[in-house]
Amino acid sequence: MKIAILGAGNVGTALARRLSVAGHDIMLGFGRDPDAVVAAAAAAGVAHGSPQELAAFGEVIAIAVPWGAVGDALAALGPVGGKIIWDCTNPLAPDLSGLLLGGETSGGEEIARLLPGAHVVKGVPPFAELMHADDPAIDGEAPGLFVAGDDAEAKAIVAGLLSQLPANVVDAGPLMAARFIEPALLLVVRLAYLNGMGPRIALSVQTESSAA
Numbered sequence: 001m002k003i004a005i006l007g008a009g010n011v012g013t014a015l016a017r018r019l020s021v022a023g024h025d026i027m028l029g030f031g032r033d034p035d036a037v038v039a040a041a042a043a044a045g046v047a048h049g050s051p052q053e054l055a056a057f058g059e060v061i062a063i064a065v066p067w068g069a070v071g072d073a074l075a076a077l078g079p080v081g082g083k084i085i086w087d088c089t090n091p092l093a094p095d096l097s098g099l100l101l102g103g104e105t106s107g108g109e110e111i112a113r114l115l116p117g118a119h120v121v122k123g124v125p126p127f128a129e130l131m132h133a134d135d136p137a138i139d140g141e142a143p144g145l146f147v148a149g150d151d152a153e154a155k156a157i158v159a160g161l162l163s164q165l166p167a168n169v170v171d172a173g174p175l176m177a178a179r180f181i182e183p184a185l186l187l188v189v190r191l192a193y194l195n196g197m198g199p200r201i202a203l204s205v206q207t208e209s210s211a212a
Ligand SMILES: NC(=O)c1ccc[n+]([C@@H]2O[C@H](COP(=O)([O-])OP(=O)(O)OC[C@H]3O[C@@H](n4cnc5c(N)ncnc54)[C@H](OP(=O)(O)O)[C@@H]3O)[C@@H](O)[C@H]2O)c1
Pocket: 006, 007, 008, 009, 010, 011, 012, 030, 031, 032, 033, 034, 036, 037, 063, 064, 065, 066, 067, 068, 069, 088, 089, 090, 091, 092, 124, 125, 126, 127, 128, 129
């Protein structure tokens, strides 16, 4: 698939590397320092482009910028009706004390509100440290992740991409389930960075084998 990635930081470059190895065509872009974007794309061995080029190129457009940059990133993209938008963000307060929004909405739903007609899927990838590592599994198991979205086909496509990172993906339902995914992942971020567990962790949902 053609995958455009907004944000050439820890997550954007990890997605670029892993998904290009999996056989996808990747274009990376968007940052305050254009030279850094070009260098990051070259280091990952993928193309780079302007926001307009990313919007035209991507069958799937991944949003991998800090929450505070999402508004600018989406405005730079322009109209993307009909495209699949892969929301990789978590609207974390910079000090990890909470989420910048939530309860009756979510980052995923706010992105959908800003991109009318696009098929937004919440699909926060594993910690960048895991994706950049030689071994992206945890004790041999792919990290557990969640997807949420209102378009079944778009959600299946993003779930498939996540599984190639690799990840063990659980379908959490409609996009409004991002309200529950985002705080759950805040817990994991706090465990990793404030409680000393480090980033080789993820959530897993245990089920009876007959219920899988
Ligand atoms: N790190 C993880 O393990 C992880 C895992 C899952 C999800 N996430 C989520 O993924 C998103 C990206 O995280 P990241 O760790 O990749 O961040 P990061 O390493 O800081 O990279 C952020 C990217 O966004 C660009 N950017 C554009 N406008 C920006 C602005 N106004 N302020 C800051 N950066 C701007 C940065 O480029 P310039 O600096 O050149 O502007 C950079 O390419 C976040 O929403 C985060 O919650 C992170």
